[in-house]
Amino acid sequence: MIKKIIQICTILIFLAVAILPFLRQIGLVIPFDKEFVSLFDQRVVLIFTRTILIALGAATLAMVIGTLLAFLFEYTNLPFKNFFQTLSFLPLLIPPYIVTISWIQFSFPFSIYNPGTVIFILGLAFYPLVTFIVKMALRNISRNLEDSARILYPLKKVLRKITLPLVFPHILMAGFFVFVLSISEYGVPAFLRVNTLSAEIFFQFATFYNVESAIILSIPAIFLAILLILFYNFWVKKRCYITISTFLKKNKEGLKLQKKSLIFSLFFILAVLLFSIIIPLFVLFKESKLNFVGAFEIAGNSILNSLWLAVLGTTIITTFSFFLAYFFQKSKHMDILILLPIAIPASIVGISLILFWNTKTTQFLYGTFWMIIIGYFIRFAPFSTKTLSPFFNQIHSSVEESARIAGASFLQTLKKITIPLMKPGVIVAWFVGFILCLGELAATLLLSPPGFQTLPHRIENLMHYGAPETISSLSLILVFLILFPVGILLISKKSSKFLNNIYGNN
Amino acid sequence: MRKRLLKNSAEDCPPLSFMNTKLIIAIIVVVGIGILYFLSTPFLSTPKQPVEKLVVYTSRDQTYSEPILKKFEEETGIKVLAVYDTGAIKTVGIANKLIAEKNNPQADVFWNSETIRTIKLKNEGVLASYCSPSAQDIPDAFKDAECYWTGFGARARVIIYNTDLLTRENVPESIFDLTLPEWRGKVALGRPWLGTMSTHHAALFLTLGDEKAKEYFEALKANDIQILTGNSLVRDSVARGEYPVGIIDTSDAMEAFLRGLPVDIVYPDQKEDEIGALIIPNTISLIKNGPNPDNGKKFIDFMLSKRIEQELAYSRSSQIPLRDDVPAPEHVKRLYELKVMDIDLNAVAEKVEESDKYLLGLFGE
DSSP: OHHHHHHHHHHHHHIIIIIHHHHHHHHHHOSOOHHHHHHSOHHHHHHHHHHHHHHHHHHHHHHHHHHHHHHHHHHBOOTTHHHHHHHHHGGGGSOHHHHHHHHHHSOOSSOOOSHHHHHHHHHHHHHHHHHHHHHHHHHHSOHHHHHHHHHHSOHHHHIIIIIHHHHHHHHHHHHHHHHHHHHHOOHHHHHTTOOOHHHHHHHHHHTTOOHHHHHHHHHHHHHHHHHHHHHHHHHHHTSOOOOBOSSOOOOOOOBOOOHHHHHHHHHHHHHHHIIIIIHHHHHHHHHHTTOHHHHHHHHHHHHHHHHHHHHHHHHHHHHHHHHHHHHHTTOHHHHHHHHGGGGSOHHHHHHHHHHHHOSSTTHHHHTSTHHHHHHHHHHHHHHHHHHHHHHHHTBOHHHHHHHHHTTOOHHHHIIIIIHHHHHHHHHHHHHHHHHHHHHOOHHHHHHOOTTOOOHHHHHHHHHHHTOHHHHHHHHHHHHHHHHHHHHHHHHHHHHHHHHHHHHHHO | OHHHHHHHHHHHSOTHHHHHHHHHHHHHHHHHHHHHHHHHHHHHSOOSSOOOEEEEEEOSOHHHHHHHHHHHHHHHOOEEEEEEOOOSSOOSOHHHHHHHTTTSOOOSEEEESSSHHHHHHHHTTOEEOOOOGGGTTSOGGGBOTTSSOEEEEEEEEEEEEETTTOOGGGSOSSGGGGGSGGGTTTEEEEOTTSHHHHHHHHHHHHHHOHHHHHHHHHHHHHTTOEEESSHHHHHHHHHHTSSSEEEEEHHHHHHHHHTTOSEEEEOOSOSTTSOOBOEEEEEEEEETTOSOHHHHHHHHHHHTSHHHHHHHHHSTTOOBOSSTTSOOOTTSOOGGGSOBOOOOHHHHHHHHHHHHHHHHHHHOO
């Protein structure tokens, strides 16, 4: 009974908050007139193709780097592993366009203004998403499967034949995120003078004030995203990924790296870190002239605003996504609905929400920060839900069923069985959401109530004014502030290690 | 019995330590949110008792607009709530927000850093007419005949050059010189169909006629003109010496100049038979059916006063006063010292969509 009620509430809220405003907008542009055809001239088709290729390239790069790192961190005796892990997480915290600016200021002997650089920067900016998701997935695999294979084969072969296929859905999902994020990225290609779809959509707004054309231009990308997800579902659903059968956590059996592969691995990690975090951070430090106090005076409010808004928004999104993923992980039709918002450009999300909520009766909500949270929700709940659902796939329904047979109510089962099993997934989803919320700009700008500002918004303002010290200092402050929740993660990691020991001794 | 079974199984595997971790995380998160919320409350909550307030949407850089809004707040006691647009990486922007909010307006005043977008808003029915007493001595060319908007503190489209790479004599005196072979690949320009670039180019279409204007832009393209994202990037890359010259607004150029970077500007096409430099004023307008119209009018009167125009002239963005009797520093040229492009801003606003489409097709591949 309670289960049904929660299920119905979840779906109703999702439809009302996330889907309705956008459907109304779509409804306005259907029926398409001849404008529809004339928008997609040769130039736009070229730009569209270029955007897709860039996004595919960035996703591939991020998947390769991210997966390799995750395996190195989880299965090898790499020295300074914790240090490297923390560092490799940082690129997510620096907005990619700020990294781009630091690259532009670096003088190269060759021209960096080409799509290749865009792929390079985006891939290096987003690979931590892949690392993080895959790492948690690896940690969640029961050791039974690996152990039985180990009896017959060396670990390397087990990793290739057993472990990698098991986490492949997670890798693909993370790659899909990078793909979608790369399509909607505006700043990086703009600074590198590469025209992409997001810029084209922006021109329809900024130059021609044409919401309809902007929506029409974004429809192919939305379709493509949904198509990819359908392929993914078709491919994943035929297989069985149930890997958690008990509470048993494994002790990692380290792959001892030989001297040659150790040097190679270290070289690889250092190269990735050098390009993705060390050089950008170095440039930021140099540019900031350590003007932190001044920067805090200018943007203190917006830093605080950004932080609590992101924490609150992410917590709401993660909670909600948990139920969404829980109830609808096996429904293909729901998948399309859940993922519909993922590829809607942020500016269209913003405009649709204004048109939907800005009425006399909903004024109490419209003039407040809740609008920003709704914006976060629409943009990032799909990410959160899709991060969680591969983790749900790892749990066999028998686990819950036996709890129910033993007499536990739905809520008790949820509390004692499902949530504890899902803990790694929830942590991952929370952090993915937190980073995404913290960096959101385009929708936030349109939805901020008067007198309210978030940090990315403030940084953008300063960039136009041309205050490199303040911008760099603020970016650094942002990086350090985010280390606060990362600290919490480390605490929880320590405790899970502690748990592992207990279970291991038993 | 059932309960006991559950209890026992809970004791068998010790989820207690896990619960503790979860508890700690939950407490930290809740306390964290709480602290952050209370720290930021003074900046976000609307005051409990009915205080006079005013909502201003502005596309003017926050760095310049915020102190002026604060000043108005101090002088009148009216609480100003602002929404600032972003500039460097353009987002959709508040002009679109104003259009979307038309049916239930949230803003009282729109302070725009340029003119064409304001005229667009007038045509969309977003603005209300208000003839401010402070606006009487502002030249008619820079205000709406029906008082839907009024211009003040302007910027000009000029040529910026790097003083380390070029001396004054070598700098082109006309924007048409930039199609010459000697400037091949050396000229930086913001995306030609955006912002003030778009205004400038629509004005060129009107002044030169469609045919000649298209010839000019094709020649620029053939001469490998470098298209950057916007004015601020043109400023930064010329100051860095990446390109020797660029076409830019005075407001952006002067920021770099006053910061001591190696740049200077040339007002283009100043000779007798040439077209002159384009002047684009800031505009201010009242929003139709805004929540606090009286405070909005007070703010418009305040903004159009001579002392504010003077303050804008003395700020780093060096706005050119539209009134000849407003004092300005030496590096800010006065309108009477300049040959100003003779153009009707309303006509530019009409032309802009057509010229933007052309330019997007030409440069936006």
